[in-house]
Amino acid sequence: MAVLIDKKTKVLVQGITGRTGSFQTKIMKDYGTKIVAGVTPGKGGQEIYGIPIYNFVEEAVAEHDINAAISFVPAKFALDAAYETIDAGIQFMVVTAEGIPNVDILKMIQYGCAKNTKILGPDTPGIISPEKCKMGVHPNRFFKEGNVGVISKSGALSYEVCKSMVEKSVGQSTVVGIGGGPLWGTSQIDVLKLFQEDKETKAIVLLGEIGGTMEEKTAQYIKEHIDKPVVSLIVGRSAPQGKRMGHAGAIIEGKVGTAESKIEILRKCGSIVAKTPEDIPKLLMDVL
Amino acid sequence: MKLYEFEAKKIFKKYGIPVLNGIVITKDTDFDGALSMVTFPIVLKSQVLTGGRGMAGGIKFAETKGEAVAKIQELFALKIKKHPVEMILIEKKANIKKEIYLSITINKEKNCPVLIACPEGGVDIEHIAEKNPEKILEIEIDIFRGLTGYELRQIAKKLDIGHNLFDICKKMYTLFMECDANLVEINPLAITDEGLLAIDAKMVIDDKALYRQKIFSEIEKKRDQIQKMVKQYGLSTYVELDGDIGLISDGAGTGMLTLDIINDYGGKAANFSELGGVTNADTIKNAMKVVSSKTNVKVLLISMIGGLNRMDEMAEGIIAFFKEHDPIPVVIRMCGTLEEIGKKMLQEEGFDTTDDLYEAVQKAVELSKRC
Numbered sequence: 001m002a003v004l005i006d007k008k009t010k011v012l013v014q015g016i017t018g019r020t021g022s023f024q025t026k027i028m029k030d031y032g033t034k035i036v037a038g039v040t041p042g043k044g045g046q047e048i049y050g051i052p053i054y055n056f057v058e059e060a061v062a063e064h065d066i067n068a069a070i071s072f073v074p075a076k077f078a079l080d081a082a083y084e085t086i087d088a089g090i091q092f093m094v095v096t097a098e099g100i101p102n103v104d105i106l107k108m109i110q111y112g113c114a115k116n117t118k119i120l121g122p123d124t125p126g127i128i129s130p131e132k133c134k135m136g137v138h139p140n141r142f143f144k145e146g147n148v149g150v151i152s153k154s155g156a157l158s159y160e161v162c163k164s165m166v167e168k169s170v171g172q173s174t175v176v177g178i179g180g181g182p183l184w185g186t187s188q189i190d191v192l193k194l195f196q197e198d199k200e201t202k203a204i205v206l207l208g209e210i211g212g213t214m215e216e217k218t219a220q221y222i223k224e225h226i227d228k229p230v231v232s233l234i235v236g237r238s239a240p241q242g243k244r245m246g247h248a249g250a251i252i253e254g255k256v257g258t259a260e261s262k263i264e265i266l267r268k269c270g271s272i273v274a275k276t277p278e279d280i281p282k283l284l285m286d287v288l
Numbered sequence: 289m290k291l292y293e294f295e296a297k298k299i300f301k302k303y304g305i306p307v308l309n310g311i312v313i314t315k316d317t318d319f320d321g322a323l324s325m326v327t328f329p330i331v332l333k334s335q336v337l338t339g340g341r342g343m344a345g346g347i348k349f350a351e352t353k354g355e356a357v358a359k360i361q362e363l364f365a366l367k368i369k370k371h372p373v374e375m376i377l378i379e380k381k382a383n384i385k386k387e388i389y390l391s392i393t394i395n396k397e398k399n400c401p402v403l404i405a406c407p408e409g410g411v412d413i414e415h416i417a418e419k420n421p422e423k424i425l426e427i428e429i430d431i432f433r434g435l436t437g438y439e440l441r442q443i444a445k446k447l448d449i450g451h452n453l454f455d456i457c458k459k460m461y462t463l464f465m466e467c468d469a470n471l472v473e474i475n476p477l478a479i480t481d482e483g484l485l486a487i488d489a490k491m492v493i494d495d496k497a498l499y500r501q502k503i504f505s506e507i508e509k510k511r512d513q514i515q516k517m518v519k520q521y522g523l524s525t526y527v528e529l530d531g532d533i534g535l536i537s538d539g540a541g542t543g544m545l546t547l548d549i550i551n552d553y554g555g556k557a558a559n560f561s562e563l564g565g566v567t568n569a570d571t572i573k574n575a576m577k578v579v580s581s582k583t584n585v586k587v588l589l590i591s592m593i594g595g596l597n598r599m600d601e602m603a604e605g606i607i608a609f610f611k612e613h614d615p616i617p618v619v620i621r622m623c624g625t626l627e628e629i630g631k632k633m634l635q636e637e638g639f640d641t642t643d644d645l646y647e648a649v650q651k652a653v654e655l656s657k658r659c
Contacts (some may be wrong), residue, residue, distance in 0.1 A: 020566060020596065027625075039623065070499050074566075076499065089341040094597075098524070098564055101468050101497035102394060109399045125595050131589060137595040154541020159593045160645065182396055209544055234400055235544040238551040245547075246525040246540025247563035248496065254414070276549065278646065 001131055002129030002174045002200070003149065004120070005093060009224040011134050012060055013038045014081050016043060016048060021072035024137050025049065031134045036064045039084075070094040070126060070135045076120065079104040086117040094135050095121035096178070106185045109194040110225040112185065114273040119185030119258060123247070123278040124177040125155030131240065136177065146171020148284055149195035151188050152207035153178055153247065157235060161277040163205060168281035170288075181249025188218040196226050203229045205280060206271065208262060209252040210236030215262040223269035229279055229287040234262045289493045289508050292335045294377045296489035303463040305456060305474075307486045310379035315364050323353050327380050332359055335375035336368045340412075342424060344368045349381060382485055389413055389459070391490075392429075392464045401429040401464060405495050408445045409476025410487070413656045434535030434610035450477060456484055457482055457537070517581075521574035524564025531556020532656045534585035536575045538563045538597045538624075544648060546591050555653030558585045566612060567597045572605035580616055584658040587617040589652040599623075601632025607637050621648035634643060 006169070011028075015021040016038025024162050026049055029035050035051055037060040044055030054060040057069070064243050069090045073081035084095050100108075112119045120127060126136015132144040137155070142163040149171060152158035161174060175229075176191045178184050183221050188206060195201045204226070208215040215234065217250040222230050236245055237259040244251045252258050272287070274280045291299070297307045312335065313322050323330075334346035341347060346368050350356035356378075359512045366373050387409030395402040403423045406416060416423055425446055427439045441455045442605055447453075456477070464472045473490040498505040509519070520525040525540065533550060535557045537543035550557050560584055561575045572590075580588060592602055604619065622630055622641040631641050642648050 013387045015516070025594070075496070098566075099496045099501070102470060102494045103431075103465060103468055103497070106394070106399055106401070110431050113399075137625075139593070139595050139627075142593075142624075152541065154539055154544075155595050156537070156539025157541030157545055158592050158657065159595060160542055160545060163593070163623070183394070183399060185399075187397075193299075207541070209541055214396075217397070235541055235548055239544060239547065243527050244525070245527060245544050245560070246564075250540060250544065276552075276646075277545070 002132055003191070003198050004174065004176065005127055005129050005133045005135055007132045009068050009135070010034050010036045010064065010066050011135055012036065012057065012066045012069040013051075014057070014069055014085065016040055016051065016053060017043050018072055022048060022155040023073065025051070026041065027140070028134050031140055032131070033133050033135065036066060040207045057090070059082045061088045061090065062116075066090060068092040068094075068135060071097065072096055075099040079108055081112060082108040082119070085113050085176045088114050091116055092118050094124060094126045095119060095185070096122040096124060096137065102183060109183065109256065120176070121179040121185060124179035125158070127174065127176050128170050129174045130267065138175070142166055143175065144171040147173050147200055147202040147288070148171050148205055149187045149191075149203070150175040150205045150207065151178065151191045151195075153180055153209055153237060153249070154175070154235075157209075160279055161205060164277045165281045165284070168285070170284050171280045173198060173280065178200075180213075180247030188214055189221045192218065192221060192226055193267040196228060201228065202262050203231065203284055205284070206230055206232040208232060208234045209247065209250050210234070210239050210245065210252055210259050210262070211247070211257040213256060216265050219262075219265040219269040219271065222266075222271055231274055231283045231287070232266050233274045233277065233280065234266070268277075289495055290337045290497065290505060291491040291493065291504075291507070292337065293333060293489050294335055295507065296373070296491040297486070299463060299467065299491065300489050303459045305459050305463070305486055306377040307489065307654060308483055310377045310381065313360070313376050313378060313451055314374060319357050319360055320353070322378065323356050328352060329381040330356060330455060331379050331381050332356065332363060333377045333379070334363050334366065334368060334373040335377055336371040336373060336599070338369045338371050341368055343585035346373065356536055377499040377522050382478055383480050384478040385389070385481070386449065386451060387476045387487070388479070390460065390477050391452075391471065391475070392469075393471045395428060398428055400431055401461070402425040403429060403435065403443070403461070403634050405443050405447060409478070413475065429461070429499060430656070432508065453466055467491070468494045468501055484569065518579055521578060521579060522571065523561055523575055525562035527560045529557045529559055530559050532586045532587045533557045533561045533583050533652050534579035534582065535591070536563070536572065536588065537591045538555050538567070538602070542591065542593055546589070546645065547647045549646060550589075550653060553650055553653040555649070555656055558582055567601065568610060569601045569605035573609045574648050576606070576609040580613070585616070587652050587655040588617065589619050591648060593622045594624030596625070598625050599627045602635065603630040603633040606634065606639070610637075617659060619648050619652040619655065621645055
């Protein structure tokens with residue numbers, strides 16, 4: 001078992017012929033992900049790495065059994081691409097683009113909600129169930145099959161932590177990148193729910209960062225609904241006030257969003273708080 | 289991107305939201321000439337991109353020209369939360385009967401725009417939210433449906449202002465959507481004998497939408513030299529800090545982590561650039577240019593754990609930078625996509641790399657103390 005994706009997931013890639021889309025498709029396919037079709041307007045009828053390309057998502061869905069899509073479409077066109085996937089009835093979609101205007105993100109999330117498509121992202125590295133399926137851009141060698149579920153806002157931070165885990169032979173059930181924010185199609189709480197229900201997942205790692213109040217709400221949820229051990233890490237302890245630290249959501253405004261407040265409430269709500277990624281495998285081994 | 293009050297009021301006017309006609313002066317303006325164009329009594333409002341202006345003495349009233357000139361000079365000598373006053377907006381003093389608060393922003397939990405109203409205007413809304421949350425009224429707006437008349441009638445009734453808010457809220461919402469705003473705030477909205485009037489105007493534009501918001505991207509370009517360089521070079525993030533290590537990372541989360549570790553090792557970062565998702569050799573080369581251009585940068589720390597970023601391209605960019613620029617001590621941490629190729633390319637040019645983030649940070653901190 002894994003959450004959201006597994007060996008049976010059949011994936012469509014939007015923007016499959018672009019520079020990033022084609023490069024990452026090759027890596028995903030080699031990793032074992034079942035990529036059954038790709039879409040690039042104007043390139044229908046061609047093939048890439050043996051994967052058939054269509055002009056429209058609708059055409060691909062008519063020809064293949066598809067239950068998930070990953071979009072490498074750039075920010076400017078990402079909303080339209082999402083509409084297309086949602087209208088085609090695909091129920092899970094990973095949106096990788098960074099820099100999508102907020103109004104477009106709101107429309108994408110709300111439209112997906114109304115039509116029953118779960119959106120992961122935007123601005124996400126995607127999701128990986130190690131050795132089963134990867135819909136994303138993760139560097140493969142930092143991940144191995146195991147029983148820890150990982151939730152992260154940041155892509156690279158999840159690589160850092162999973163690298164430390166794998167070095168100590170601690171593997172992951174699924175690693176879910178929810179995206180850099182400040183808007184999320186899938187929240188930390190949404191993923192926690194899935195990990196709580198997942199039999200294979202024995203412990204959860206929550207990787208958060210400064211800015212906003214998501215971790216505060218998540219901490220409350222952990223206290224009330226999660227009985228699996230949760231190890232968390234909040235980065236941005238040294239960030240100054242009022243500066244946006246890379247992610248659109250990572251900014252301390254007044255008293256809101258500081259690392260201290262997040263760490264304190266996570267601790268109060270029963271999470272084990274790590275100081276650096278290196279501590280995480282050890283803390284996990286203690287609870288597993 | 290925040291707008292100055294006078295900029296936001298120009299936009300308000302364009303959308304039909306009632307504002308006063310004011311004039312903006314700088315230190316170089318002929319005060320006498322400017323003041324002969326206004327009707328007294330007047331209000332002098334410092335134009336700064338920060339809140340708490342009233343509390344800091346940044347708003348003054350004047351009955352006469354002489355009084356006005358003296359107060360203008362006082363304002364230009366003022367700093368509000370480290371922001372020097374460089375412009376003043378002069379308006380006629382309004383005759384206010386009652387003030388309320390109105391804004392539209394994004395509810396990040398519900399993923400929708402939200403209209404916020406409060407019967408008390410001209411106050412710190414966060415303070416009210418903390419002390420008297422029941423006074424704050426909210427309408428979550430369906431992004432596909434927009435605002436409805438009945439919801440606004442309900443709000444007007446609860447606010448007990450006897451005015452129809454439909455017109456002004458509709459205009460605010462249209463402006464919010466069309467300008468890709470993250471915040472449109474009128475605090476206060478005044479009720480006067482002549483009807484409703486936006487006394488203050490605050491707008492924050494979504495930086496990610498500037499590509500399709502020409503007016504605002506033009507304004508932004510004029511503002512900040514370093515940010516201009518950042519834009520020009522296509523970097524995702526550049527943050528000024530006050531130490532001596534120039535940090536480049538290929539992700540925001542890992543960047544913040546690295547800053548924390550630098551701190552833990554007793555070092556301090558001078559600045560921080562994050563490359564973002566879509567990168568090539570030029571992206572890192574340009575990031576190195578921008579980060580090393582700050583004079584107090586003694587050592588560059590480049591930390592890569594690429595998923596989307598390809599290490600062959602990162603190596604190519606790093607090598608290209610050193611061919612064009614004077615040498616500067618550099619510590620490179622490299623792992624991730626195509627790392628074998630990237631590391632080999634760097635080794636051939638005589639650059640060491642490490643996989644280990646802690647080792648890299650430690651080395652950079654040591655170098656920064658030695659240089």
